[in-house]
Amino acid sequence: MSGLFTLAEQLQGLNRTLDTRRQELVPRSKLRAGLETYVGEFRKARRLDETATQRLFQGRSLVGVDGSVNQFGGNYPYTIQLFKALAKSTQRDKHNESDVEIVSLFSPLIGDDHRAVRRFMEEKREELRVAPQEDRELERDLAESTAYGMLIEQRMVEMEIDVAMDAIRRFDPYLVMMDGGFSRLKGKGGEKWDELADLAELKGTILVGVIEEVGSYRLKSRLLPEEHLLEGFIRGHDREILFGTLDEGEWLKTSLENPIKNDFYTVFTRLADQPQAGACDFLRSQAEHADDIIDFLYTITPHKSRGIPLWLDLVDAEARLTKKQIDLIVRSNLDLAHIETFLRPQRERRDF
Amino acid sequence: MQIVGQTTQLEAWVASRTRPFSINEILIIEDSGHRDPKAEVVETRTFNRYIPLASEQHNLVDDSVLRGLRQVGFDIEDEEIHLAKLRLLEELATPVRVGSRVRVPQFSEVESLLIKRRPKDGLTLGVIQGTREVAEGMPPDLQDVALLFDKEDGVQRQDGVPFVFDYRSMDQYPHIGIFGGSGSGKSFGTRVLLEEIMKQRVPAVVFDPHFEMTFDNEFPGLPDHYRESYKKKFVLLVAGTDIGIDFVDLTADDIVSLLRASSGSITDAMETAIKSMHKKGDSYLSYSTRMANLAEALDNEAEIREQARDLAMLPVDERERVHTLSKLLKEYKDKVGGFSGTLRSVMRRMYRLEMEGVFTNAGTKLVEEAFMKRQLVVIRGSMYFLNVFAFYVVRKLYRKRREYRDSIQKGRPIEEAFPPFVIITDEAHNFAPKGDIPAPAKGVLKEIAQEGRKYGVFLVFATQRPALLDDTITAQLSTKMVFRTVRSVDIAVIKEETDITPEEANRLPYLSSGTAFISSAITGRTTSVRIRVSKTTSPHFKNPFEELEEAFAEQDSKLWEALEGQLPIDAFNLNAYLTEIGRKVGRPVTYDELEHALDDFADQGKLVREDTPFGSRYKKV
Numbered sequence A: 001m002s003g004l005f006t007l008a009e010q011l012q013g014l015n016r017t018l019d020t021r022r023q024e025l026v027p028r029s030k031l032r033a034g035l036e037t038y039v040g041e042f043r044k045a046r047r048l049d050e051t052a053t054q055r056l057f058q059g060r061s062l063v064g065v066d067g068s069v070n071q072f073g074g075n076y077p078y079t080i081q082l083f084k085a086l087a088k089s090t091q092r093d094k095h096n097e098s099d100v101e102i103v104s105l106f107s108p109l110i111g112d113d114h115r116a117v118r119r120f121m122e123e124k125r126e127e128l129r130v131a132p133q134e135d136r137e138l139e140r141d142l143a144e145s146t147a148y149g150m151l152i153e154q155r156m157v158e159m160e161i162d163v164a165m166d167a168i169r170r171f172d173p174y175l176v177m178m179d180g181g182f183s184r185l186k187g188k189g190g191e192k193w194d195e196l197a198d199l200a201e202l203k204g205t206i207l208v209g210v211i212e213e214v215g216s217y218r219l220k221s222r223l224l225p226e227e228h229l230l231e232g233f234i235r236g237h238d239r240e241i242l243f244g245t246l247d248e249g250e251w252l253k254t255s256l257e258n259p260i261k262n263d264f265y266t267v268f269t270r271l272a273d274q275p276q277a278g279a280c281d282f283l284r285s286q287a288e289h290a291d292d293i294i295d296f297l298y299t300i301t302p303h304k305s306r307g308i309p310l311w312l313d314l315v316d317a318e319a320r321l322t323k324k325q326i327d328l329i330v331r332s333n334l335d336l337a338h339i340e341t342f343l344r345p346q347r348e349r350r351d352f
Numbered sequence B: 001m002q003i004v005g006q007t008t009q010l011e012a013w014v015a016s017r018t019r020p021f022s023i024n025e026i027l028i029i030e031d032s033g034h035r036d037p038k039a040e041v042v043e044t045r046t047f048n049r050y051i052p053l054a055s056e057q058h059n060l061v062d063d064s065v066l067r068g069l070r071q072v073g074f075d076i077e078d079e080e081i082h083l084a085k086l087r088l089l090e091e092l093a094t095p096v097r098v099g100s101r102v103r104v105p106q107f108s109e110v111e112s113l114l115i116k117r118r119p120k121d122g123l124t125l126g127v128i129q130g131t132r133e134v135a136e137g138m139p140p141d142l143q144d145v146a147l148l149f150d151k152e153d154g155v156q157r158q159d160g161v162p163f164v165f166d167y168r169s170m171d172q173y174p175h176i177g178i179f180g181g182s183g184s185g186k187s188f189g190t191r192v193l194l195e196e197i198m199k200q201r202v203p204a205v206v207f208d209p210h211f212e213m214t215f216d217n218e219f220p221g222l223p224d225h226y227r228e229s230y231k232k233k234f235v236l237l238v239a240g241t242d243i244g245i246d247f248v249d250l251t252a253d254d255i256v257s258l259l260r261a262s263s264g265s266i267t268d269a270m271e272t273a274i275k276s277m278h279k280k281g282d283s284y285l286s287y288s289t290r291m292a293n294l295a296e297a298l299d300n301e302a303e304i305r306e307q308a309r310d311l312a313m314l315p316v317d318e319r320e321r322v323h324t325l326s327k328l329l330k331e332y333k334d335k336v337g338g339f340s341g342t343l344r345s346v347m348r349r350m351y352r353l354e355m356e357g358v359f360t361n362a363g364t365k366l367v368e369e370a371f372m373k374r375q376l377v378v379i380r381g382s383m384y385f386l387n388v389f390a391f392y393v394v395r396k397l398y399r400k401r402r403e404y405r406d407s408i409q410k411g412r413p414i415e416e417a418f419p420p421f422v423i424i425t426d427e428a429h430n431f432a433p434k435g436d437i438p439a440p441a442k443g444v445l446k447e448i449a450q451e452g453r454k455y456g457v458f459l460v461f462a463t464q465r466p467a468l469l470d471d472t473i474t475a476q477l478s479t480k481m482v483f484r485t486v487r488s489v490d491i492a493v494i495k496e497e498t499d500i501t502p503e504e505a506n507r508l509p510y511l512s513s514g515t516a517f518i519s520s521a522i523t524g525r526t527t528s529v530r531i532r533v534s535k536t537t538s539p540h541f542k543n544p545f546e547e548l549e550e551a552f553a554e555q556d557s558k559l560w561e562a563l564e565g566q567l568p569i570d571a572f573n574l575n576a577y578l579t580e581i582g583r584k585v586g587r588p589v590t591y592d593e594l595e596h597a598l599d600d601f602a603d604q605g606k607l608v609r610e611d612t613p614f615g616s617r618y619k620k621v
């Protein structure tokens, strides 16, 4: 029991530190003034009425893209990953379809997949340095496992890009919303990402990456000239700086000339009544559409929500595989003996 | 439509994107391995897989959000999926194949299931819910026989397969219960049932405590081909006038239960007195005279004993009296407890019944005559009055029928022929209450519930409170029509006593007026039925508030006419006008009422109130 008291005391200590820091925070108005000087201007998003929406979309559709990856089993290599990527259009194509869906399976237990992991490991030798272990085999497993984790990310991104491209070809949408920012897509997707961006530009489809929670230090670096503005922030993460700084429906339109990320055009948004800010990524070539798109995103975001446009929320839910679904499909297709031998995580055997 | 999810040999789920399912509809599962089994929809669901998501954090997504999405081509309402739980009509050896296609049957494929009798041989009570599509291939004799009614749109066409009750199977599965809360459609449904009983010319007797069961007002707005007159098929009898209790038929026990029913309760002493003083074959006169004499004797006991010692001393005309009284004293004093008050209480109660016309020798003659003409007899009276009569009437008719059947059975010389018949009553829980609450007719009704089938005597019991109805009787009701029911104790009884599924029971509180689950041993299943429009209507179909206005307007105008001739009227002398005005109005008018009326009329400007030194004076305008 006494352990708990110690923890409680330590937490109270942390609380005091945070309190003191917060007292040093500059007033909101000063912070906003700083952001206006160094980052861009504050805009009010508008809820579009029906004709405005129609004028914008010209009868074309809206597509949301999301993916999910789920694990079944235990530690590497006794594990299976199940992927699902979904692009969903608000309108149906001529076959009365509205979804593009890809699923796939990835597991070191499968020979080809294992070889892919090994190959990836060779390629990324430098990045994948692991601390030397006594047991050589174990050391290799560890390296492989890290490689595997990176491959999973990459596969997921590739699949999301694939469904997005397929959806653009099939539905010719006016707008494609990707779940998450563009850096991840570009970073993991490489050439595939470039292909998607080209296709979108070619077809006149606007791409937007909707970021629920901002996660970088872009603003901090801009505000450095007036360092006092950053006092009171623990780390000065964008998330911290923007918390409560925007009003509902307000967004920070970063300067086009001096954009905040190098490759894309990023703006900061608050689309619902939650005080956290989000962000949207656009292609540089499509930056001039940001005003219209933010207005539209604001229109389809419920006031009481976590600030994600409803359509993306729906796609997110549909792209997910539930634990029950996964269990059901794995257990009805693999023999119990295999599951017990290879895939039963120790965790499940614990009684408490 | 397709079978989805898990199936068993008895149940399956069917899904459709476009077609909602209706409860109780019958579908065919195209599973050739099982010879295309039929199944019934027992639960329906429609869900929108997006709406719960959208509303996780908030009850409803802002309308503007949905409008925005609609503009880009997505209508959340189109994302409905209809699901229905199917129960197979016959159990299979193995589960239904998942993925089987499901279709609406042709009429001929389900005809034998839905139609047990043709309308001309059965009671056409309404339309089976969920049969609109199946009904398309129906032969002409099933069409246009059960029009429907809707408060907003009036009389509507029959949109489905008619529900024809196979009353001729009641000899195996007797008796009908009609349950439902206030305003659920019991009376309306009972009326329809009675119309059909009349159409089949089945003799019946209806106890009508609400004064609503007559059949000479036509339901407004019926098309010509659907109209029907029942004027010659029923008679209306007033309890206490057209029918009465022939005292000679009563046993001492009967008298006890009659008095108990009519006056709430009687004491043990009274009961003993009633029983010990009754002699078989007593008329009202002989019985009540005996009692009166004994009371007199008890009051003057000493004197009578004295006089009786030497009768010869008395004047001749007194001798007889004293002799009778002293004999009564000897015979009964100890048995009745020696207290005349007891006897007087009994007599007061009997006298009241006598005054109300209960004891007339009209008996049940008019009912019997109507039965011979295969008519329906409606007996009217207040609830308490009917309770008193029902026991007598029912017992008498039942005995007649039983004797007739028994004499045939046992090859005895045939008594007077007496037809089978049906007994119908609303507020049945008053006639046969549950537990040890006494009611005069309870015994005979229970007997009929258990044995009536053998003799062709059937009950139709309607009640708002099935939970208060005698449970032996409830258990004997082979067919139950269950309308909207809200009280959970009543729902519990219904669940217990019918084969209604839990899913159906859940719907009971929400049924619309005129929709019933008919659960019957005759069909072996529960059918959801919209009761047809009745062809006649109750005499008081009026809005109660309109009725109130009209009644008072009439009263006012009568009073005004009577009063007008008397003007001017002086307030200090109102009493002087009461008799004359009362005579003209046709009922006694009190001082208060007249005073009020004058003020009202003055307020309405019909007359002028003038203040005089002696008080107000009311004058013509």
Ligand SMILES: Nc1ncnc2c1ncn2[C@@H]1O[C@H](COP(=O)(O)OP(=O)(O)OP(=O)(O)O)[C@@H](O)[C@H]1O
Binding pocket: B148, B149, B150, B151, B180, B181, B182, B183, B184, B185, B186, B187, B188, B189, B464, B513, B514, B515, B530, B531, B532, B533
């Ligand atoms: N089969 C029907 N079709 C259309 N309307 C109906 C039907 N049955 C009942 N209704 C409507 O519902 C109203 C109430 O019905 P009804 O008088 O039969 O109720 P109830 O169950 O007898 O109520 P209570 O127990 O209070 O006497 C009717 O006046 C009528 O408007």
Ligand SMILES: [Mg+2]
Binding pocket: B186, B187, B188
């Ligand atoms: Mg009623």
